[in-house]
Amino acid sequence: MNRREAVKNVAFLMGGALSATTIGVFLESCNSTSTKAKGSLFTDDQQELITEIADIIIPTTSTPGAKAAGVGPFISMMVKDCYPDDAQKAFVKGLDDLDKQAKDEYKKSFINLSVAERQELLGKLRDETVAATKVEKEKLAEQDKQKPVTTSILPKDKPKMEPRFFAIIRDLTLLGYFTSEIGATQAYEFVEIPGRYDGCMDMKPGQRVWA
Structure with missing residues (x-):
C-alpha cells in the first residue's frame, strides 16, 4: 500500500474527527483525474510557518513530534494537490492572518514566538473555528429542515461548509503524522510482521493503540 492509499484509509477511519472540507477532498478531489497547476503554492516563509504550526499541534513528547x-511538507503537498481553490485561498489567508495576529499581539512574527505564545494563539484560533463552525451548522440546519447537517463520509450526505484554515491544518497534521513512519511505529504500537488477527484485545493502562 502506498502513502496516498494509507492517507485515504486513515481519513475514512477518522470519519467525524475531520472537517467537512477534508472529508469532501477525500470523496472528490483526490479521486479527480484533473491536474493541479504546477509550481509552489507557498513561499519559503509560509512553508516554515506550516511546519511550526503542525509541531505545536503534535509536539515532541515521549515520541517525536x-x-x-x-508533516509540514506533507501538508503543503496535500493542500496544493488535493484541495479545491477556495480551500487553498482560505488556507493561505489563514497563514497570513495568523502571522499578522502574532505581530499585532506580540510585536513579532509567529516563528519568533515562544511555545507558550504559539499555543495561546492557536488555542484562540481553535476556539474561534469551533464557534464559527457551530453557527454555520445551525444556519444550514435551519435552511434544510428535512435533514440535519452532518459530517458523514457518505457521498449523499456531503456537507456544505466553508473551508477554515485551522480545521484544514489540524486535519492534515493528524493525517500526515499517523501515516508517517514515525507516527505509525512510535506513536502507535507496531508489529512489522503481525501474527493472527485479534479483533478484541485488552489493553494495559497507558498502552498505545495499535497501528
Missing part, C-alpha cells in the same frame, strides 16, 4: 515526522 510533527516536525520530526516531516
Whole structure:
C-alpha cells in the first residue's frame, strides 16, 4: 500500500474527527483525474510557518513530534494537490492572518514566538473555528429542515461548509503524522510482521493503540 492509499484509509477511519472540507477532498478531489497547476503554492516563509504550526499541534513528547515526522511538507503537498481553490485561498489567508495576529499581539512574527505564545494563539484560533463552525451548522440546519447537517463520509450526505484554515491544518497534521513512519511505529504500537488477527484485545493502562 502506498502513502496516498494509507492517507485515504486513515481519513475514512477518522470519519467525524475531520472537517467537512477534508472529508469532501477525500470523496472528490483526490479521486479527480484533473491536474493541479504546477509550481509552489507557498513561499519559503509560509512553508516554515506550516511546519511550526503542525509541531505545536503534535509536539515532541515521549515520541517525536510533527516536525520530526516531516508533516509540514506533507501538508503543503496535500493542500496544493488535493484541495479545491477556495480551500487553498482560505488556507493561505489563514497563514497570513495568523502571522499578522502574532505581530499585532506580540510585536513579532509567529516563528519568533515562544511555545507558550504559539499555543495561546492557536488555542484562540481553535476556539474561534469551533464557534464559527457551530453557527454555520445551525444556519444550514435551519435552511434544510428535512435533514440535519452532518459530517458523514457518505457521498449523499456531503456537507456544505466553508473551508477554515485551522480545521484544514489540524486535519492534515493528524493525517500526515499517523501515516508517517514515525507516527505509525512510535506513536502507535507496531508489529512489522503481525501474527493472527485479534479483533478484541485488552489493553494495559497507558498502552498505545495499535497501528
